[in-house]
Amino acid sequence: MTDRLQKLVARPGEGGPPLLMCAVVAGDPHVEATVEYLSTLADAGADMLELIVPFSDPTYHGAVIQRACERALREEVTWNHVRQIGEGFRQRNDDTALLASSYYNRILSLGHEPVADLLSEAGFDGTMVTDLPWNEATPLREALHKHDLSFVPFVAPTTPRERLEMMDAESDSFFVWTGHAGGEVTLSRRDFEASMAEFRSVSDRPILSSMKISSGEEAAEVVEVTDGVLVGSAIVWLVEGRGADVGDRLGALAGELREHLDAPPKDQT
Amino acid sequence: MSEASETTVGEYGRFGGRYVAEAIWHPLEMVATAFEEALSDDSFVQEHKEALARRVGRPTPLTPLDSLSDNIGGGRLLLKREDLCHGGSYSANLAVAYALLAKRMGREWLVGETSTGDFGVALASIGASMDLGVRLFVGRADLEAESLNMRRIDELGGVIETVDTSKRGAKAACAEAMRYWATHSSSSLYCPSQLASPDPYPRLIQRFLSSIGTETRSQTDERGIDPEYVVAPIGSGAFGVGLLGEFIGSESTQVVGVQAGGDGQGKKHSASLTYGKPGVFQGTYSFVLQDQNGQILSPSTIAAGLRTPTVGPQHARWAQTGDAHYVTATNQESVAAVRRLARSEGIVVSLEAAHAVAYGLKLLPTLGPDQHVVVGISGSGVHELERLAKLEAEGSSE
Known part of the structure; x- marks a missing residue:
């Protein structure tokens, strides 16, 4: 794990504020804009950023991110563009964690080692691969670990305890909870809380929840039982809306999320 | 579940595997287990054989x-x-096997995709006869081009979910069917017609065909x-x-x-x-x-x-x-x-x-x-x- 990520991952355990991770699609609408958006989100309070490297067939993403990938594909985003975005962002920011995410075929098109080399050189802290389950990820994980980069595992409502234990024992950083797989969130609040309690009984690592969160209030509710949130489609939706003030609107949403996450938890008594 | 069964995924030399979102890993594992148990159950094998003769x-x-x-x-x-x-079409062979497996697993729905409509018709037919709901994802272009088969599916009581894509072929429909299954795996069995699918489907399809x-x-x-x-x-x-x-x-x-x-x-x-x-x-x-x-x-x-x-x-x-x-x-x-x-x-x-x-x-x-x-x-x-x-x-x- 990079020092930067290590510091962030330790924070919830030390009683610090919940983690905020925001996602944008690389090259949506163009590469230079992506660097701007990442910087804006970081300045407004994001602790971690997910750079979605667009894939032609984003099977497990919802409609908003699917459309963003389509827009980005017109830019023909290559791994060199990913390098440019990482380097451009790091010229402005050294504290916010940056993770590249994609589908496995994009990783394979360059190769495990070259991807790990590139991400390390460009200032990334790790990666998430939507269609690469933990059991199939050993070659990529080994390549990443040579550079102290993390491979972040997902947890789903269908993940059994034995799998959680396996992933907890072998992983190094944090988890992302996916309450959906591109479709609607179908989990009740009670089931979600039960899942989080189960997770907590297995792992001390932070878990960030990705559940189509789109407002500060929703985020505050979710972090009552998790260590942070991953906000993707709400951010990408603003990018889709475009307009001259998209940067301001991104900053405003990230600021709202930050503010609600930092507010003291509601009195539960 | 044993550790061995968690790591045994179907591989053909360096090909195969189970490259899916985390949400689908365990549902696939359950299908794999049910498939293996069914094969070692003589009564299931016999039932399947009889269904091939009588239905197919x-x-x-x-x-x-x-x-x-x-x-x-x-x-x-x-x-x-x-x-x-x-x-x-040969699809009936596969549809019958899926229906028997779904019954064995206590599932109420068969979820699949169809492009020519043949597989959809086969699934809807067997679903109708075995009191299983059938939900089929179909690309819009295929829906329009194969109107006769789509009408047959409708008559057989199958539910057609239209996937917005201008191109013919199963690609987009496959993605939608799998996404749907990710959140409905406890009530339904995913029934791909495509051999290019995550484990256990390639070995399951080979065995059943x-x-x-x-x-x-x-x-x-x-x-x-x-x-x-x-x-x-x-x-x-x-x-x-x-x-x-x-x-x-x-x-x-x-x-x-x-x-x-x-x-x-x-x-x-x-x-x-x-x-x-x-x-x-x-x-x-x-x-x-x-x-x-x-x-x-x-x-x-x-x-x-x-x-x-x-x-x-x-x-x-x-x-x-x-x-x-x-x-x-x-x-x-x-x-x-x-x-x-x-x-x-x-x-x-x-x-x-x-x-x-x-x-x-x-x-x-x-x-x-x-x-x-x-x-x-x-x-x-x-x-x-x-x-x-x-x-x-x-x-x-x-």
């Missing part, structure tokens, strides 16, 4: 084409007639024939794995898969084993039509059932080991093969199957009168007659 109409005939063979000269052509299965190959073998044995070639059309390769699997490793029979060569120019085609390279798509590591950045390319062919950018991992493996040879037939050759077969033998096959027939017709003149070519007919072409007429009127083949 097995055994299907092996039809010698004497008139056509005499006419062309050289070797003798025989067809394995899965077009005579219930519903007019293996009767096509074993039956062909015993029928050729009965006739005292040891075929020189066994030929199958290959889209994703489910039908092909069922027929060809039996002959892999045979010293006397050459195994051939025919993919869609499209325009024949090497540009618009669905020939992943000829023009693709290894990659991960639809949950499995296999040959994939892709660009240098790993983006999936759109396949093209006149035959919707062959229109896929990837292929089942068994075929990737057999292509690499040389156990099977993979060739292409063009749109034009396939249309000509449908016509020739119709006019000389009175058999109307699908455009998918016609790809294999086209290659079989090329082989005949190279063989002697004691040598035999068995071509697998995956489905009937009756519902394509209108389309053929339209193509002729347009003077093009897409």
